Amino acid sequence: xxxxxxxxALRALLAIAAQHGGEAxxxxxxxxxxxxxxxxxxxxxLDLKKAGILESRRGKLGGYVMLRPADTITFGEVLRIFEGPxxxxxxxxxxAYRRCEDCENEARCEIRREFARSYEASRQVLDxxxxxxxxxxxxxxxFVAQDRRAG
Amino acid sequence: xxxxxxxxALRALLAIAAQHGGEAxxxxxxxxxxxxxxxxxxxxxLDLKKAGILESRRGKLGGYVMLRPADTITFGEVLRIFEGPxxxxxxxxxxAYRRCEDCENEARCEIRREFARSYEASRQVLDxxxxxxxxxxxxxxxFVAQDRRAG
DNA sequence: CTTAATCTCTATAGAGATGATAGGGATATG
DNA sequence: CATATCCCTATCATCTCTATAGAGATTAAG
Numbered sequence: 001x002x003x004x005x006x007x008x009a010l011r012a013l014l015a016i017a018a019q020h021g022g023e024a025x026x027x028x029x030x031x032x033x034x035x036x037x038x039x040x041x042x043x044x045x046l047d048l049k050k051a052g053i054l055e056s057r058r059g060k061l062g063g064y065v066m067l068r069p070a071d072t073i074t075f076g077e078v079l080r081i082f083e084g085p086x087x088x089x090x091x092x093x094x095x096a097y098r099r100c101e102d103c104e105n106e107a108r109c110e111i112r113r114e115f116a117r118s119y120e121a122s123r124q125v126l127d128x129x130x131x132x133x134x135x136x137x138x139x140x141x142x143f144v145a146q147d148r149r150a151g
Numbered sequence: 152x153x154x155x156x157x158x159x160a161l162r163a164l165l166a167i168a169a170q171h172g173g174e175a176x177x178x179x180x181x182x183x184x185x186x187x188x189x190x191x192x193x194x195x196x197l198d199l200k201k202a203g204i205l206e207s208r209r210g211k212l213g214g215y216v217m218l219r220p221a222d223t224i225t226f227g228e229v230l231r232i233f234e235g236p237x238x239x240x241x242x243x244x245x246x247a248y249r250r251c252e253d254c255e256n257e258a259r260c261e262i263r264r265e266f267a268r269s270y271e272a273s274r275q276v277l278d279x280x281x282x283x284x285x286x287x288x289x290x291x292x293x294f295v296a297q298d299r300r301a302g
Numbered sequence: 303c304t305t306a307a308t309c310t311c312t313a314t315a316g317a318g319a320t321g322a323t324a325g326g327g328a329t330a331t332g
Numbered sequence: 333c334a335t336a337t338c339c340c341t342a343t344c345a346t347c348t349c350t351a352t353a354g355a356g357a358t359t360a361a362g
Contacts, residue, residue, distance in 0.1 A: 002239045002266075004350065007251075010262050026308070035253045040351055046310065059359025062308045075265055088153050100158075102186045110285040111161050114226055115153075117280070121272035129268070134261040155321065177337070191322055197339065210330025213337045 006082040008036045009044050010131075013078065016054065017070035017131050024063025044082075051081050071132035079126065086123065088115045157233040159187045160195050161282075164229065167205065168221035168282050175214025195233075202232050222283035230277065237274065239266045 011034045016025050027045055031038040045064055048054040055067040066073075079086055080095070090098035091112055103109055162185045167176050178196055182189040196215055199205040206218040230237055231246075241249035242263055254260055 001236065001241065003348090007240075007262060014261055028308080037351060039353075042309075043311095043351090049309095056309060057359080058307090058309045058357070060307050061360065062358085064309090075269075085152065089158075090152065108290060110165055110289050111158065113288065114276075114280050114285050118226075118273040118276040121276055122269040125265075125269040125272055129265050134265050137264065138261050139259060154319090179337080188322060190324075193338075194322095194340090200338095207338060208330080209328075209336090209338045211336050212331065213329085215338090 002079065003083060005040075005044055006079055008034070008041060009048060009078055009082055010075070011036065012041065012045060012064075013048065013053070013070075013073065013131050014135060016064055017066055018135055019065075022065055024057055024061070024065050026063040029063075047081060048078075053078075053081075069132070070135065071130050073131045074127050075129050075131075075134075076123065076126035078131075086119070086126065088119055092116055092119055153230065154234060156191075156195060157230055159185070159192060160199060160229055160233055161226070162187065163192065163196060163215075164199065164204070164221075164224065164282050165286060167215055168217055169286055170216075173216055175208055175212070175216050177214040180214075198232060199229075204229075204232075220283070221286065222281050224282045225278050226280050226282075226285075227274065227277035229282075237270070237277065239270055243267055243270055 012030050015030050015033065019025050027042050028038060030036065030045075031041045045054060045056070049056050049064075049067075053066070053068055053073055054064045056062065056064050076086060085093040085096040087093035087096075089100065089112060090096070091100050091103065091106055091109075092115060099106065100109075100112075103112075106112060163181050166181050166184065170176050178193050179189060181187065181196075182192045196205060196207070200207050200215075200218075204217070204219055204224055205215050207213065207215050227237060236244040236247040238244035238247075240251065240263060241247070242251050242254065242257055242260075243266060250257065251260075251263075254263075257263060
């Protein structure tokens with residue numbers, strides 16, 4: 001199961017990316033719409049900003065907008081920010097490889113071999129599907145916000 | 152990342168299933184071979200027994216043997232015993248379905264839709280690959296123990 | 303300049319999961 | 333009876349998750 005944090009982050013991103021005209025969305029508005037505890041959401045949005053995904057404006061009329069276009073942000077990328085490596089075993093992570101301390105022979109490890117298959121299958125989905133893809137297939141929201149950064 | 156518990160369980164199962172002639176393996180032997188804390192492993196083997204996967208014998212000459220043949224035990228089944236539902240969202244679990252409390256419209260939820268793809272991909276691997284499959288592909292152990300229950 | 307709205311940052315805390323460790327009880331063998 | 337093994341329960345330290353809280357920084361409006 002994914003964490004609430006990651007789920008909230010994805011909800012928030014979908015909302016911000018879907019915002020017409022690329023207008024800023026406030027954390028309060030997102031929290032109200034999606035029933036996310038406001039102060040918890042603030043932390044999450046801050047993480048997304050630090051990750052270079054969102055841009056923020058402070059003060060009155062402040063809020064959040066996409067920094068990078070929604071079609072460049074995959075579900076996998078967002079998950080990794082909040083959950084760490086997606087790999088089921090440390091020895092299968094590309095970005096965060098660690099040897100299993102107690103593993104005798106990685107190349108012959110049956111467990112590693114089997115999980116590699118499973119991981120590869122889900123990784124290919126998570127690392128290819130973007131926020132924009134998800135919105136594009138949404139029946140209630142046919143118009144996808146992609147790159148609407150103010151020029 | 153999967154838990155140590157699940158990893159230990161899989162290691163133990165692979166060892167027991169690979170045992171020539173279906174001889175019993177003791178928890179001490181498994182713990183020594185695979186560097187698993189012995190008392191921790193005992194709990195795990197007990198869980199596997201309660202799940203109907205292993206059979207045990209007490210006393211001298213005791214140990215564990217497979218109850219069900221190794222080609223009927225999938226990685227997914229073992230994982231579920233120790234990690235609970237494999238689904239990334241409660242609303243995607245078949246056996247343990249729960250509605251996301253804060254979800255407005257499950258059918259239209261973009262997050263659910265995307266994770267369904269990813270989950271389906273990994274589930275198909277985990278629920279089809281068995282302990283016997285894993286051993287069969289192991290270069291160091293070409294002879295697979297399948298159904299060796301004493302008649 | 304003041305006020306209000308918003309983002310920013312850090313601290314704290316309860317609940318539960320994780321990963322063991324420990325001790326003894328039950329059972330089988332010889 | 334002695335020994336080896338499985339069986340069962342309790343306990344514990346650590347970490348993570350899920351917040352909650354409060355104050356500071358920034359901006360816009362009046």
